[in-house]
Structure formats: structure tokens, C-alpha cells
Amino acid sequence: MSGLTKLADGASLPLGSAAPAAAPIAATPGYWGNVGRRLRRDPVTIVVSLILLGIVVLAVGAPLFTDYNPITGSVLQRLKPIGTPGHWLGTDETGRDIWTRLCYGGRLSLLAGVLPVLISLVVGSLLGIVAGFAGGLVGTLIMRFMDVLYAFPSILLAIAICGLLGNGLSNAVLALSVVFIPPMCRVAETVTTQTRNLDFVEAARASGTTSWQIIRHHLLANVMGTILVYATSLISLAIILSAGLSFLGLGVNPPSAEWGLMLNSLRQSIYVQPYVAALPGVMIFVTSMCFNLISDGFRAALDVRLNK
Amino acid sequence: MLLFAARRLLQAIPILLGVSLVVFGLVHIVPGNPIDLLMPPDASPDMIAQMKAAFGFDQPLWIQYVRWLQRAIVGDFGISIFNSEPVRGQLFTSLGNTFLLALPAATIGFTLGIILGLFAALNHGRWPDKVLSAIATTGVSLPPYWCAIVLVMVFSVLHSWLPAQGMGDDSLPLWDRLSYLVLPCITLSFIPMGVIGRLTRAQIADINGQEFVEALRAKGLPRRHVIRHLCKNAAPPVLAVMGLQFGYLLGGSILVETVFNWPGAGNLLNLAIFRRDIPVLQATILVLSAFFVVLNLSVDIAQAAIDPRLRR
Numbered sequence: 001m002s003g004l005t006k007l008a009d010g011a012s013l014p015l016g017s018a019a020p021a022a023a024p025i026a027a028t029p030g031y032w033g034n035v036g037r038r039l040r041r042d043p044v045t046i047v048v049s050l051i052l053l054g055i056v057v058l059a060v061g062a063p064l065f066t067d068y069n070p071i072t073g074s075v076l077q078r079l080k081p082i083g084t085p086g087h088w089l090g091t092d093e094t095g096r097d098i099w100t101r102l103c104y105g106g107r108l109s110l111l112a113g114v115l116p117v118l119i120s121l122v123v124g125s126l127l128g129i130v131a132g133f134a135g136g137l138v139g140t141l142i143m144r145f146m147d148v149l150y151a152f153p154s155i156l157l158a159i160a161i162c163g164l165l166g167n168g169l170s171n172a173v174l175a176l177s178v179v180f181i182p183p184m185c186r187v188a189e190t191v192t193t194q195t196r197n198l199d200f201v202e203a204a205r206a207s208g209t210t211s212w213q214i215i216r217h218h219l220l221a222n223v224m225g226t227i228l229v230y231a232t233s234l235i236s237l238a239i240i241l242s243a244g245l246s247f248l249g250l251g252v253n254p255p256s257a258e259w260g261l262m263l264n265s266l267r268q269s270i271y272v273q274p275y276v277a278a279l280p281g282v283m284i285f286v287t288s289m290c291f292n293l294i295s296d297g298f299r300a301a302l303d304v305r306l307n308k
Numbered sequence: 309m310l311l312f313a314a315r316r317l318l319q320a321i322p323i324l325l326g327v328s329l330v331v332f333g334l335v336h337i338v339p340g341n342p343i344d345l346l347m348p349p350d351a352s353p354d355m356i357a358q359m360k361a362a363f364g365f366d367q368p369l370w371i372q373y374v375r376w377l378q379r380a381i382v383g384d385f386g387i388s389i390f391n392s393e394p395v396r397g398q399l400f401t402s403l404g405n406t407f408l409l410a411l412p413a414a415t416i417g418f419t420l421g422i423i424l425g426l427f428a429a430l431n432h433g434r435w436p437d438k439v440l441s442a443i444a445t446t447g448v449s450l451p452p453y454w455c456a457i458v459l460v461m462v463f464s465v466l467h468s469w470l471p472a473q474g475m476g477d478d479s480l481p482l483w484d485r486l487s488y489l490v491l492p493c494i495t496l497s498f499i500p501m502g503v504i505g506r507l508t509r510a511q512i513a514d515i516n517g518q519e520f521v522e523a524l525r526a527k528g529l530p531r532r533h534v535i536r537h538l539c540k541n542a543a544p545p546v547l548a549v550m551g552l553q554f555g556y557l558l559g560g561s562i563l564v565e566t567v568f569n570w571p572g573a574g575n576l577l578n579l580a581i582f583r584r585d586i587p588v589l590q591a592t593i594l595v596l597s598a599f600f601v602v603l604n605l606s607v608d609i610a611q612a613a614i615d616p617r618l619r620r
Binding site: 144145147148149151152153154155156159160161163164165236240243244247248249250260263267270271274275277278280281282284285288289292293296 | 322323324326327329330331334335337445446448449450451452453454455457458460461465466555556558559560562563566567577578581582589593596597600601604
């Protein structure tokens with residue numbers, strides 16, 4: 001795919017106008033350069049990335065933005081409404097500052113959302129590329145096993161694994177990784193099989209290139225774009241699901257700050273402080289929305305046909 | 309066509325066996341015998357051995373598996389460790405309740421999604437497209453459990469228009485009982501609406517750009533006939549995802565049923581996890597997953613019925 005783009009870009013380079021005929025080749029930005037340029041021209045992606053960056057900064061630098069402790073609260077300050085002096089987003093049922101817990105909560109929520117996707121990206125695409133490239137018995141075995149895992153509704157499988165292994169961050173990450181590996185593997189296998197049969201791979205093989213070199217130089221470059229776009233689209237779901245596991249009491253353990261867990265404990269207070277109780281969900285929603293829109297922008301930027 | 313259906317049916321059998329192995333294996337990966345966890349610490353070894361024998365946990369694993377599968381195939385899922393009632397009755401009642409939510413939710417979600425996606429694609433790049441796409445993306449990004457809480461907050465806490473939880477008494481008039489369905493159904497319909505809306509839009513827009521559609525327009529075919537061609541070509545992938553989404557509605561019902569305290573399969577699963585009620589847990593996961601497999605199988609066959617090219 002990228003090979004084609006390079007050709008297309010090179011061909012459409014305005015030789016006559018801006019670039020003098022002297023060095024047209026050096027001015028070609030290359031495939032990923034083009035993708036970056038298209039991303040930078042997409043206002044939605046930029047705004048959304050900035051919002052997400054803000055959330056990440058708040059989570060990582062949480063101690064800089066608040067003076068309170070996320071774990072201990074004051075019982076005297078229980079369930080204050082939004083706008084209380086000293087607690088501008090109110091307090092929860094044990095008197096902990098909501099703003100503080102939302103900031104700190106981003107750490108575990110983002111981690112529990114992004115980490116499973118990274119793990120399944122590595123494991124799933126590796127299995128998929130091997131299955132697609134090797135084919136034969138190995139390929140069939142891998143793909144049939146994935147079919148079985150794929151036969152479970154994803155949330156159900158995650159809940160079953162978490163429920164049986166017991167709660168905790170690592171089990172939640174493990175459960176979601178297992179859930180995301182089969183679809184990732186399928187996508188990787190499909191694109192690998194498509195690419196493997198293209199002429200330039202044939203040509204490389206005919207000229208004596210080893211399998212490993214073909215995978216490294218020809219396959220990965222062409223396959224990674226599709227796989228990465230797919231992975232970014234999974235992060236949004238992973239954020240919702242990992243917070244959902246904590247919401248059910250199957251993920252992160254209390255008293256840790258995590259958005260799903262906060263939502264669960266504040267749920268009991270919905271008749272007392274309805275607005276405060278909804279706040280952790282706003283964070284999950286906004287983060288998930290950001291990842292969805294970034295994934296859309298990324299997909300559009302990688303799409304060769306939309307090359308502008 | 310019949311041949312294709314028969315072949316797909318045969319292919320589903322090893323998948324179902326694999327699913328049953330995973331469900332059974334999952335339970336036994338966890339260290340400790342389920343009975344050991346359940347018995348009081350001062351129970352005599354005799355008593356524990358008796359309980360294990362009663363539930364068949366003293367047999368080798370593969371015998372346990374074969375016996376469990378043999379009985380599960382004919383719909384006998386053993387008895388609950390927690391309340392010693394047959395699992396089957398509890399499971400089917402709660403499955404029925406879950407379907408009661410999932411069917412209307414899926415109908416609403418799919419219908420809205422298709423209308424939204426079609427309308428957006430036909431206005432590709434103009435403002436209706438942008439607004440509708442934003443709605444669809446919002447639907448996909450909404451955490452269902454939070455959506456449930458917000459709806460309860462607005463419609464039950466701030467204004468007491470609709471009941472916040474439960475499914476009402478049998479003695480209530482039909483209309484009042486239906487009111488218990490409204491909030492959970494709306495909550496569950498958002499994600500299918502978003503997913504189907506986004507997919508339909510992408511599919512229709514893609515097909516709209518193909519040459520045969522150009523040709524249909526060029527020969528003067530009325531707009532609604534062109535749209536019919538578009539829909540028929542977009543149907544197979546949309547159908548496939550509808551199948552998946554309906555399965556996710558059932559499997560993911562746990563997240564929404566917990567908020568609404570709806571006595572469905574998700575709630576049963578939740579209780580089984582916290583009570584470590586292994587027979588109930590295994591049966592719920594097995595039946596939901598088996599249903600998911602059968603659902604995808606029917607979708608495959610339906611796809612092939614629409615598009616002869618898929619009958620390979």
C-alpha cells in the first residue's frame with residue numbers, strides 16, 4: 001500500500017510550479033510524512049488530541065493540580081455539591097475531593113484502557129502475521145483457536161475471566177487483552193494474506209530474500225497502518241470496558257481512584273448529589289470520544305484514496 | 309444455498325465444542341475446588357468429600373467435562389451450589405427477561421442507525437452528514453452504565469417520570485409495567501445505533517462512489533430505485549454487524565442490568581460471580597455464548613441468501 005502511495009505522490013508532485021526542477025525527489029515527504037501532514041490539517045483531530053493531552057497531563061501531573069489526597073477524605077465534608085468552596089466539583093460519600101480523584105483516577109483508567117490494546121496489538125498482530133504469512137497447519141491452528149475466542153461476546157468473556165481470576169488491575173488488563181487479541185489477530189491475518197500475494201513480495205522472494213527479511217521490510221511496512229488504525233479504534237472500547245469492569249467491582253480495588261470505581265461508589269448517592277455522581281462518567285465518555293475521533297482522523301489520513 | 313447452510317452448520321459444531329471447553333477450562337484454571345471455597349472452615353473432611361461427590365467434583369477433570377457437556381446438551385445444567393435449585397429454571401427466566409430488554413433495544417437501535425447512516429451518506433460531506441455522524445460517534449462512545457445512571461438521574465431522580473429500577477409487579481397494569489422497560493431499552497439502544505449508523509454511512513458512501521451506481525443514475529433510474537440498489541449492496545456487512553451487536557447486547561447486559569436491578573441474565577451472572585456459584589456461572593456463559601454462535605451462523609446464512617457471491 002505504502003509503495004503505491006509513494007509512487008502516486010511522486011507522480012503528482014507539482015514539478016513545474018513550486019519546486020524547481022533541481023531537487024524534486026528530496027521534497028517528497030514520504031508516506032508517513034503525508035499522513036502527518038493530513039493529520040495536521042484536520043481540525044477535529046487537532047482539537048480532540050489537545051483535549052486528550054489535557055486529560056493525560058491532569059492524570060500524570062495530578063499532584064500539581066490539587067492539594068488533597070485522593071485516598072483519604074474528611075467525613076465532615078461528605079457529599080458536598082458542585083461549587084463548594086475548596087471542593088469546586090464537590091466531594092464523594094467519604095468526603096474525598098472529586099476533582100482530586102478525577103485527576104488521579106485518570107492514571108488507572110487510561111492505563112487499564114491503553115495497556116490491553118498495546119498487549120493485544122503486539123500479541124495479536126504477531127499471531128496474525130505469522131498465521132497469514134506461514135499459512136498451512138500453523139495458520140489454521142492459530143485462526144481456529146481465535147475463532148473459538150471470537151465466539152464469545154467480548155464483554156462476557158472479559159467479565160468471566162475477571163470474575164473467576166478475582167478483581168485487581170492486572171486481571172482486568174489480562175482479561176481485556178485476551179478479549180482484544182482475536183479481532184486484532186484476524187485483522188492482521190487478513191491484511192498479511194492480501195499483501196503476501198502481491199507482486200512485489202513475489203519479486204522479493206524470487207530474488208532470494210529470506211522470509212524474515214520479507215516480513216521485516218515488505219510486510220510490516222504495508223500491514224502496520226491498517227493494524228494501527230484498528231488498534232486506536234479499540235482503545236475507546238477498552239476505556240469503556242475497563243471502567244465497566246471496575247464499575248461492576250471486578251476491576252481496580254477500592255479505595256484506589258479510578259473512574260469506573262468512582263461511578264460505582266457514587267451511584268449510591270445519586271438521590272443526594274445527582275450531578276456529582278455523574279462526573280466520573282463524563283471523564284470516561286470524553287476520553288472514549290476523543291480516542292474514537294482520533295481513530296477516525298487517523299483512518300482518514302491513512303486512506304490512500306482520500307490523498308489530498 | 310441449502311448446501312452452504314448445511315456446511316456452515318457443520319462448521320459451527322467444532323466452534324461450539326471449543327466454546328464449551330473454554331468455559332469449562334476457565335472455571336478450572338482458578339486454583340481451589342469450588343466446594344472448598346464454599347464450605348465453612350470447620351467442616352469435617354468427610355462432609356467436604358460428600359459434598360464433592362454429590363456435585364461430581366471428585367472425578368477426574370475430563371470425566372467432569374464430558375458429564376457436564378452431556379447434560380448441558382439436553383438442557384440440564386445441574387443445580388446451583390448457592391440455593392440448591394436447578395440452574396435451568398433460573399437461567400431461562402432471566403434469559404427471558406434479558407430478551408425482553410434486548411429485542412426492543414436492538415429494534416430501536418438498528419432502525420435509527422440505518423436511517424441515520426443512510427441519510428448521512430446521501431448527504432455526504434454536507435452539514436446533515438456532520439451532525440448525524442457526530443450523533444453516531446457519541447452513541448459509540450457512551451459508556452452504557454453511565455448512560456443508565458444519567459437517564460435515571462434525569463427521569464427518576466430530578467423528575468419522577470419513570471421508575472428507576474426493577475421490572476414492576478405482575479399485578480400492575482400493562483402500561484405501568486412497560487414503563488419499567490423504557491430507560492433500560494433506551495440505554496441499550498445507543499451503542500447499536502452508533503455502530504450501525506457509522507457502518508451504514510461508510511458502506512453506502514463507498515458503494516455510492518462506485519461506477520455501477522453512476523451507470524444506474526446515467527440511465528435515468530429514479531432516486532428511490534438507486535437507493536434500493538445501494539441498500540441491497542450495503543446489507544450483507546451491516547447484517548453481519550447487527551448479529552454481532554445483538555450478541556453484545558445480551559453479553560453486555562450485565563453492565564446495564566446492574567444499574568437498573570433488572571432480573572436478567574447479566575444480573576444472574578453478576579450474582580453467580582460474587583457467590584462463586586460455579587454451575588450457574590458456567591451455564592450462563594455457555595448459553596449466552598452458544599446463542600452468540602448460533603446467531604452469527606444465522607447471519608452468515610442470511611447474508612448468503614442476500615448476496616449469492618458469498619455462497620462459496
